[in-house]
Amino acid sequence: GAVxxxxxxxxxxxxxxxxxxxxxSLDFQATTMFWYRQFPKQSLMLMATSNEGSKATxxxxxxxxxxxxxxxxxxxxxxxxxxxxxxxxxxxxCSARDSASGxxxxxxxGAGTRLSVL
Amino acid sequence: GNSVTQMEGxxxxxxxxxxxxxxxxxxxxxxxxxxxxxxxxEGLQLLLKATKADDKGSNKxxxxxxxxxxxxxxxxKGSVQVSDSAVYFCALSDRGAQKLVFGQGTRLTINP
Numbered sequence: 001g002a003v004x005x006x007x008x009x010x011x012x013x014x015x016x017x018x019x020x021x022x023x024x025s026l027d028f029q030a031t032t033m034f035w036y037r038q039f040p041k042q043s044l045m046l047m048a049t050s051n052e053g054s055k056a057t058x059x060x061x062x063x064x065x066x067x068x069x070x071x072x073x074x075x076x077x078x079x080x081x082x083x084x085x086x087x088x089x090x091x092x093x094c095s096a097r098d099s100a101s102g103x104x105x106x107x108x109x110g111a112g113t114r115l116s117v118l
Numbered sequence: 119g120n121s122v123t124q125m126e127g128x129x130x131x132x133x134x135x136x137x138x139x140x141x142x143x144x145x146x147x148x149x150x151x152x153x154x155x156x157x158x159x160e161g162l163q164l165l166l167k168a169t170k171a172d173d174k175g176s177n178k179x180x181x182x183x184x185x186x187x188x189x190x191x192x193x194x195k196g197s198v199q200v201s202d203s204a205v206y207f208c209a210l211s212d213r214g215a216q217k218l219v220f221g222q223g224t225r226l227t228i229n230p
Contacts, residue, residue: 004161006161034217034218041222041223042222043122043207043220043221043222043223044162044207044218044220045220046217046218046219049217093161093162095162095218097216105150105167105169105211105216106164106167107164107218108161108164109154109161109162109163110161111159111160111161112161
């Protein structure tokens with residue numbers, strides 16, 4: 001089946017630093033990828049939709065300058081948390097939609113990145 | 119807006135027990151409905167889906183029927199196994215934007 005690789009799986013950083021998270025589709029091309037955030041014992045909340053070659057579409061309430069998304073190729077999207085603070089500590093998950101598949105409403109998920117900001 | 123409410127967990131059952139995890143939704147239009155499963159240390163995987171009223175999705179012994187009249191998509195399995203221990207997410211997809219809206223997840227533990 002389709003595989004999405006997310007890296008790193010866990011990162012600990014100091015307050016004020018920036019952290020980059022990568023999301024790669026390993027065996028398919030993805031013009032559209034999604035970034036989610038999950039708080040403990042809560043649901044996944046969509047942060048933004050990442051479109052290859054164009055600007056990401058952010059959900060209401062998500063700071064664009066805080067969470068920078070780049071989708072420069074058909075297999076890679078990155079999320080950069082800029083000037084991270086403790087309140088940004090969370091579990092971040094990416095997903096990708098197979099561009100070539102006719103079943104376009106299925107998303108394939110990465111294993112997630114746990115970010116801890118000290 | 120669209121929303122999904124699912125049964126709070128955690129749920130603990132013995133092997134071979136019958137499983138039901140309730141899921142109800144609120145949506146405009148006609149969404150597609152999904153169940154995703156997350157095994158420990160792994161990403162979410164699609165378990166089953168249904169795209170219109172009265173459709174039944176099924177996979178690995180799990181079933182769920184799209185009930186428009188009750189806006190529900192309950193997950194069932196007749197006889198659970200230890201390997202079914204995971205977190206289960208109910209979700210809907212807005213066909214237009216094709217975004218997924220998730221329930222809060224239900225942690226299922228099956229004891230031998």
